[in-house]
Amino acid sequence: MEFREHTLPNGLEVVAECDPRAHSMALGFFVKTGARDESTDVAGVSHFLEHMMFKGTARRSADDVNREFDEMGAHYNAFTSEEKTVYYAAILPEFQADALELLADIMRPALREEDFVTEKQVILEEIQMYQDQPPFGADDLCKATHFTGHPLGQSVLGTLESVGQLPVDKMRAYFEKRYSPENIALVAAGKVDFDALVTLATKQCGDWKKQDAARNVIEAPPHHGFQCVKKDGVTQQYVIQLANGPSATAADRFAAKLLATIVGDDSGSRLFWNLVDPGLTEHTSLGHYDYQGNGMFFTYLSCAPEDAAENMQRVLDIYRDVEAKGVTAEELEQAKNKINSRVVLSSERPRGRLFNLGSNWTHRREYRSVKDDLDAVDAVTVEQIAAVLKKYPLSVSTTVTIGPSAEVAAPK
Amino acid sequence: MAEPILSQKFDNGLILLGEPIPTAESAAFTIRVPAGSAFEPTGRGGLSALSTELAQRGSGARNSRQFVTDLDNLGVERDATVSDAHASFSGATLARNLLPALAIYGDVLRKARLPEDQFEAARAVCLQEVSSIEDDPAQKVMLELRRLHLPDPWGRNSQGEKAALESITLDEVRGYVESRFRPNGAIIGVAGRFDWQAVVDQVSRICDGWKTQADDAIKISSSGKRREHLTHESNQTQIGIAYNSVPYKDPDYFQAWGAVGVLSGGMSSRLFTEVREKRGLCYTVYATHQSLRDSGSVLCYAGTSAERAQETLDVTVGELLRLAKGIEPNELKRLKARIKSALVMQQESTSARSAALARDWYYLGRVRTLEETGKLVDALTCDTINNYLAAHPPANFTIVTLGSEPLEAPVGIS
Numbered sequence: 001m002e003f004r005e006h007t008l009p010n011g012l013e014v015v016a017e018c019d020p021r022a023h024s025m026a027l028g029f030f031v032k033t034g035a036r037d038e039s040t041d042v043a044g045v046s047h048f049l050e051h052m053m054f055k056g057t058a059r060r061s062a063d064d065v066n067r068e069f070d071e072m073g074a075h076y077n078a079f080t081s082e083e084k085t086v087y088y089a090a091i092l093p094e095f096q097a098d099a100l101e102l103l104a105d106i107m108r109p110a111l112r113e114e115d116f117v118t119e120k121q122v123i124l125e126e127i128q129m130y131q132d133q134p135p136f137g138a139d140d141l142c143k144a145t146h147f148t149g150h151p152l153g154q155s156v157l158g159t160l161e162s163v164g165q166l167p168v169d170k171m172r173a174y175f176e177k178r179y180s181p182e183n184i185a186l187v188a189a190g191k192v193d194f195d196a197l198v199t200l201a202t203k204q205c206g207d208w209k210k211q212d213a214a215r216n217v218i219e220a221p222p223h224h225g226f227q228c229v230k231k232d233g234v235t236q237q238y239v240i241q242l243a244n245g246p247s248a249t250a251a252d253r254f255a256a257k258l259l260a261t262i263v264g265d266d267s268g269s270r271l272f273w274n275l276v277d278p279g280l281t282e283h284t285s286l287g288h289y290d291y292q293g294n295g296m297f298f299t300y301l302s303c304a305p306e307d308a309a310e311n312m313q314r315v316l317d318i319y320r321d322v323e324a325k326g327v328t329a330e331e332l333e334q335a336k337n338k339i340n341s342r343v344v345l346s347s348e349r350p351r352g353r354l355f356n357l358g359s360n361w362t363h364r365r366e367y368r369s370v371k372d373d374l375d376a377v378d379a380v381t382v383e384q385i386a387a388v389l390k391k392y393p394l395s396v397s398t399t400v401t402i403g404p405s406a407e408v409a410a411p412k
Numbered sequence: 413m414a415e416p417i418l419s420q421k422f423d424n425g426l427i428l429l430g431e432p433i434p435t436a437e438s439a440a441f442t443i444r445v446p447a448g449s450a451f452e453p454t455g456r457g458g459l460s461a462l463s464t465e466l467a468q469r470g471s472g473a474r475n476s477r478q479f480v481t482d483l484d485n486l487g488v489e490r491d492a493t494v495s496d497a498h499a500s501f502s503g504a505t506l507a508r509n510l511l512p513a514l515a516i517y518g519d520v521l522r523k524a525r526l527p528e529d530q531f532e533a534a535r536a537v538c539l540q541e542v543s544s545i546e547d548d549p550a551q552k553v554m555l556e557l558r559r560l561h562l563p564d565p566w567g568r569n570s571q572g573e574k575a576a577l578e579s580i581t582l583d584e585v586r587g588y589v590e591s592r593f594r595p596n597g598a599i600i601g602v603a604g605r606f607d608w609q610a611v612v613d614q615v616s617r618i619c620d621g622w623k624t625q626a627d628d629a630i631k632i633s634s635s636g637k638r639r640e641h642l643t644h645e646s647n648q649t650q651i652g653i654a655y656n657s658v659p660y661k662d663p664d665y666f667q668a669w670g671a672v673g674v675l676s677g678g679m680s681s682r683l684f685t686e687v688r689e690k691r692g693l694c695y696t697v698y699a700t701h702q703s704l705r706d707s708g709s710v711l712c713y714a715g716t717s718a719e720r721a722q723e724t725l726d727v728t729v730g731e732l733l734r735l736a737k738g739i740e741p742n743e744l745k746r747l748k749a750r751i752k753s754a755l756v757m758q759q760e761s762t763s764a765r766s767a768a769l770a771r772d773w774y775y776l777g778r779v780r781t782l783e784e785t786g787k788l789v790d791a792l793t794c795d796t797i798n799n800y801l802a803a804h805p806p807a808n809f810t811i812v813t814l815g816s817e818p819l820e821a822p823v824g825i826s
Contacts, residue, residue: 021435022760023756023757023759023760024753024756024757024760054679062689063680063685063689066678066679066680066684066685066689067680067742067746069678069679069680070677070678070679070680070681070746070749070750071745071746071749072749072753073746073748073749073750073751073752073753073754074753075753075754075757076679090753090757091753092752092753092756118689118690118691118692119692120692121691121692121693122688122692122694122695124717125648125692125693125694125695125715125716125717126695128647128648128717129647129648129695129696129715131647132549132646132647132648133547133548133549133550134544134547134548232645233644233645233646234547235543235546235547236543236544236546236547267480267483267484267490268480268481268483268484272480273477276537277476277533277537278533278536279532279533279534279535279536279537279539279540280536281540282540282541282543282544283544302544303540304543333485334481334484334485337484337485337486337487338484338487340487340506341486341487341488341489341505341506341509342487342489344437344438344487344506345438345489345504345505348436348437348438348760348761348762349757349760349761350760
């Protein structure tokens with residue numbers, strides 16, 4: 001296992017973890033752009049653009065792009081988040097050059113108006129699909145409230161209105177500004193030929209023009225609140241809660257992950273034993289998500305509407321209890337065992353390593369081996385977790401509940 | 413080159429299968445016992461799910477909490493599911509923890525306590541899962557499609573029915589586990605890094621004193637109904653379409669599977685191109701081959717806004733009908749490339765391989781190596797697939813829709 005890195009003269013960085021024992025490889029372009037980089041008049045453009053990137057280039061049609069990926073037998077896709085847009089392919093090593101040539105080409109898309117009009121329909125369908133699915137938009141609403149006035153509160157999907165009115169020239173302008181080579185990393189993992197990767201990246205991406213693509217990473221000021229939204233035709237009640245947590249650059253983010261595992265993992269956690277195991281809720285969990293400048297603890301709960309108020313109170317009581325008394329050494333040990341196993345399992349496939357590598361690089365320009373992550377998890381102490389709870393109390397949060405109930409009492 | 417498949421058949425009927433992957437850091441297991449929803453008495457939908465849930469709430473020396481804690485400490489990423497034919501327990505963990513994990517599941521199979529004080533909680537968990545389907549329109553339409561299209565008991569929703577779950581007694585669960593958690597028909601697959609003899613010894617201990625039970629016949633019946641609309645308040649209309657195909661064990665299976673791959677594998681596939689890329693009708697559209705032991709089906713799904721649902725249904729059915737006219741050489745080339753890379757990548761997942769071992773054994777009574785599968789794929793030609801399609805054209809569709817308004821079945825289809 002060897003880490004390699006190289007920077008092109010235009011600022012594009014190439015990083016790879018080369019594992020000659022792997023059967024396959026994965027590669028992708030990690031672009032540091034997402035919903036937080038959008039002005040309100042183009043809400044949803046990052047995600048819409050992600051779709052448009054597959055719609056052809058100066059020398060390829062949309063059909064060509066799809067066909068050529070499939071000819072390689074590539075497992076390829078893309079996703080957009082609050083702060084990054086990622087285009088990737090998992091392939092057999094013999095296709096490294098073909099896959100890079102194609103991925104690099106689509107990174108300079110044609111953005112043709114007729115494709116834009118058709119694809120807009122697909123995006124509007126995607127937005128409607130999420131409106132019909134739990135948690136029925138409550139996640140976006142909770143984020144918008146929690147990060148009021150800060151770009152992290154912006155929706156990745158946008159709305160039917162914002163996407164519906166978006167003209168193609170605004171997307172083109174956004175692309176020009178954000179897809180600067182300095183804002184992009186080419187990441188690879190698995191059975192990678194790094195020298196060949198750099199040579200081809202230089203040829204394919206060397207003429208991409210550098211632009212200023214700075215981002216506002218000022219920490220969001222905290223907001224809290226409680227909202228209940230009535231939604232007809234829904235059976236269960238859903239609750240989303242956001243609380244502040246360590247950011248992607250904070251040293252205590254590992255303690256935060258262990259805390260979330262102890263308190264709210266899918267199995268064996270405090271929320272599991274008190275709410276899921278007895279069958280009081282269909283689902284209750286706590287997770288930690290980190291961004292540049294901000295982090296958040298994310299609570300998700302679903303249950304019968306008549307039980308929602310009581311269950312929210314149970315969650316709050318559990319949070320207050322852990323804030324007051326901390327976690328036990330035994331709980332910490334169990335959480336470490338779980339996370340260590342997950343780290344190893346998710347690292348067995350090159351595509352698992354790709355996302356880890358890409359996230360670390362785009363957040364911190366840092367390479368971390370599997371062992372680095374395992375060591376960081378092992379080093380966390382009960383005291384460090386107590387310090388996280390003191391700095392970021394779980395009980396202070398923004399809550400949105402959505403479901404058939406017009407009113408749900410806020411926990412006290 | 414993949415390692416050979418190891419196997420050990422025990423006198424009581426249990427089969428143990430192993431695929432060594434020496435480069436892996438992990439080992440994974442899949443345990444199937446013949447306690448799937450097809451074996452539930454009529455009107456007891458959910459008995460398998462409730463039994464599976466309760467069996468994990470204390471077994472051998474462990475109570476419910478110790479069971480979870482011990483597995484967590486072993487780092488076992490795990491799942492328990494019920495399908496038509498089986499209750500399955502699967503997990504993956506660091507290679508050194510495989511044997512203790514198997515020992516814990518051995519207790520679930522042999523020494524489930526099925527405690528009274530956990531029964532209502534187990535029931536509540538199962539009821540929560542059934543309730544959650546109500547808010548998941550895509551899942552709901554496909555469950556209903558299976559129920560209509562597949563002969564009973566194979567089309568049952570393995571999560572069960574609310575009314576039945578509410579009335580099942582602890583004695584029923586105890587009786588069901590007693591009779592259905594049996595060695596004959598049970599399959600254990602392990603893949604990854606392990607010492608085969610140690611695994612055989614561990615499973616021998618599990619099998620000690622575990623007696624074979626008499627096989628019982630399953631009575632099959634068909635609803636005969638081919639159209640249904642479920643009214644649901646939503647922006648989108650969900651569309652499910654099914655037609656008959658051949659099962660996994662059929663000599664023509666790879667022809668049928670290949671044809672579905674042309675329809676719905678990759679973004680250059682026909683459904684994705686015609687329904688989504690050219691017309692922008694929906695975000696999700698797919699077709700998938702679904703096999704039972706003795707029959708097969710193709711299940712298709714599309715979800716789209718109500719006003720474009722009719723066009724989506726028409727275009728989708730149009731593509732299914734067009735498939736009968738045959739596939740093109742370039743489509744075959746892409747199909748083979750995708751399957752080939754998927755087969756290689758499967759070697760990088762111990763979980764995927766352990767599941768494949770158990771699946772193959774159930775459907776075929778033996779395991780196909782990745783190499784063997786590769787050869788079968790290499791042998792596909794346009795002619796072989798097109799001959800199959802000419803003899804088995806997609807027809808006799810079962811169509812289920814869910815949304816604000818019903819749709820018209822396209823003209824000219826039966």
